[in-house]
Amino acid sequence: MRRLLSFLLLLLPLVVMSQQDVTSYVVVSDIMIEGNKVTKESVILKELTFAVGDTIDINHLEEELLFCKENIQNTTLFNFVEINCLENADSPNELTLQIKVTERWYLWPYPYIAYADRNLNAWYEADNLRRFSYGFDVEYRNCFGLKHSLKFIFISGYNQNYGFSYDIPYLVDKYNFGIEVGAAYKRDKEVAYITENNKIAYFNGDDEFAKQTKNIFIKPYYRFGHRNKLYLQLDYNDTYFNDTLKYLNPDFSNTQGTRFQYFTISATFKNDFRDEQNYPLDGHYFEVLLEKNGLGIFEANPDVFYGKITADLYKPIKGRWYWASNLTLKLSNDYDAPYFLNQGLGYKNDYVRTYELYVIDAMNFTLIKNNLKFALLNPVTRYLPLIKNESFGKIHFALYANIFFDCAYSWKVTESHGSFLDNKFIFGTGVGLDFVTYYDKVLRLEYGINDMGETGLFIHFVAPI
Numbered sequence: 001m002r003r004l005l006s007f008l009l010l011l012l013p014l015v016v017m018s019q020q021d022v023t024s025y026v027v028v029s030d031i032m033i034e035g036n037k038v039t040k041e042s043v044i045l046k047e048l049t050f051a052v053g054d055t056i057d058i059n060h061l062e063e064e065l066l067f068c069k070e071n072i073q074n075t076t077l078f079n080f081v082e083i084n085c086l087e088n089a090d091s092p093n094e095l096t097l098q099i100k101v102t103e104r105w106y107l108w109p110y111p112y113i114a115y116a117d118r119n120l121n122a123w124y125e126a127d128n129l130r131r132f133s134y135g136f137d138v139e140y141r142n143c144f145g146l147k148h149s150l151k152f153i154f155i156s157g158y159n160q161n162y163g164f165s166y167d168i169p170y171l172v173d174k175y176n177f178g179i180e181v182g183a184a185y186k187r188d189k190e191v192a193y194i195t196e197n198n199k200i201a202y203f204n205g206d207d208e209f210a211k212q213t214k215n216i217f218i219k220p221y222y223r224f225g226h227r228n229k230l231y232l233q234l235d236y237n238d239t240y241f242n243d244t245l246k247y248l249n250p251d252f253s254n255t256q257g258t259r260f261q262y263f264t265i266s267a268t269f270k271n272d273f274r275d276e277q278n279y280p281l282d283g284h285y286f287e288v289l290l291e292k293n294g295l296g297i298f299e300a301n302p303d304v305f306y307g308k309i310t311a312d313l314y315k316p317i318k319g320r321w322y323w324a325s326n327l328t329l330k331l332s333n334d335y336d337a338p339y340f341l342n343q344g345l346g347y348k349n350d351y352v353r354t355y356e357l358y359v360i361d362a363m364n365f366t367l368i369k370n371n372l373k374f375a376l377l378n379p380v381t382r383y384l385p386l387i388k389n390e391s392f393g394k395i396h397f398a399l400y401a402n403i404f405f406d407c408a409y410s411w412k413v414t415e416s417h418g419s420f421l422d423n424k425f426i427f428g429t430g431v432g433l434d435f436v437t438y439y440d441k442v443l444r445l446e447y448g449i450n451d452m453g454e455t456g457l458f459i460h461f462v463a464p465i
Contacts, residue, residue, distance in 0.1 A: 025057055025093070027055050027093055029095065031052055033045075035101040047068060047071035070275050071226050079396070079438050103390075103391060107140050135156050148168050158189050160187040161185075168180070175223075179219065198359060198420060219231055253339070260301070265291075268287065271284075271287070284314065302341055306330060323370075324369075325371075345362055346359030353464065377399040379396050380396065398435075399436075404446070406429070409426075431448070434463070
């Protein structure tokens with residue numbers, strides 16, 4: 001009898017622990033999706049980390065649902081996403097998930113007006129307001145309700161661009177393999193041919209186009225987990241340059257003729273844990289890019305290889321305060337790349353704020369950006385009067401004040417043509433105001449000063465980090 005009592009006493013804690021384990025989990029009995037008039041349910045269900053019948057640790061339920069909500073939001077198919085838990089009174093350990101989405105408008109035949117420079121400030125400094133390209137894009141971002149994207153480009157005017165692309169994110173039932181294909185024909189009236197005093201000089205072909213390019217690409221990609229993607233891309237480029245360019249800058253290309261053919265192959269890995277892609281406040285992002293221009297197939301083709309690492313960190317501090325940092329590192333063993341392929345600091349989003357008017361043709365550089373933000377207006381939702389369509393009538397917006405400090409260092413840059421920013425440390429600091437609203441729209445106004453003592457007001461339409 002004493003042995004039996006001892007055995008029961010030993011068994012009792014295990015029974016209690018077992019009961020605690022059972023009650024600490026809930027079972028997903030059903031998933032209801034509302035508001036998806038176009039998007040297939042399978043596209044939304046793919047973004048969840050669980051399915052009907054799965055168990056979820058109740059201690060991690062809130063975190064799990066937030067993760068899933070961010071996944072659905074970052075498909076860019078919806079303006080609003082809401083996930084609610086509906087308890088089952090008869091079965092306390094079971095719950096029904098209710099997912100409410102507000103779909104965006106997917107067909108966009110919108111006008112296109114662009115300036116012929118790297119950014120708005122550089123275009124204004126050129127003092128030639130006629131250097132505009134105009135036309136329209138037609139894009140359907142959710143073909144068949146399966147997140148397929150079909151895009152046509154018709155741009156005329158100063159620089160012309162005609163092309164199409166088609167993106168199929170889900171080629172197989174597991175929803176982890178996709179592919180994008182496209183082609184384009186571009187004709188540029190004006191082309192950058194040299195950098196003098198760290199500013200771009202342009203050649204204008206007058207009655208002729210300075211550059212004409214045909215491009216065809218194929219980009220398969222693989223998604224593993226919910227936040228990791230691996231892209232492979234193969235491009236074919238066939239470019240004709242005005243024969244004047246090789247006399248203006250012998251380093252413009254490595255061919256004596258006016259035709260330049262080459263293949264480009266690249267691999268990109270992305271690890272994306274941002275809460276929002278267009279204007280993140282929490283999470284991190286990591287990207288590695290390896291690219292090779294020229295595969296030795298054509299007689300006169302480039303031979304340029306480089307790697308690039310991008311790491312972003314977003315951290316809520318307390319209350320309305322937020323912090324964001326970026327580190328970008330570009331490395332190459334080719335220091336004398338053809339000019340038209342050498343894009344270092346000052347292109348796209350790789351620039352030190354307050355240095356928007358300058359470029360550094362560096363194949364090797366380190367860039368660091370920092371932002372301290374304060375939410376003047378936390379994200380709010382409003383309904384526009386007289387607009388009953390929720391795709392447009394229901395909007396959200398926010399306003400952030402920020403202080404920024406950016407710095408960069410480039411090395412192994414061939415000094416020429418009066419360059420004075422190469423192979424040195426540069427920095428800029430200032431204050432800014434960011435307006436964020438729906439359909440991934442961002443308007444940034446920044447005023448700052450750089451280490452040369454220059455000041456300026458700068459305008460951008462994407463998040464700085």
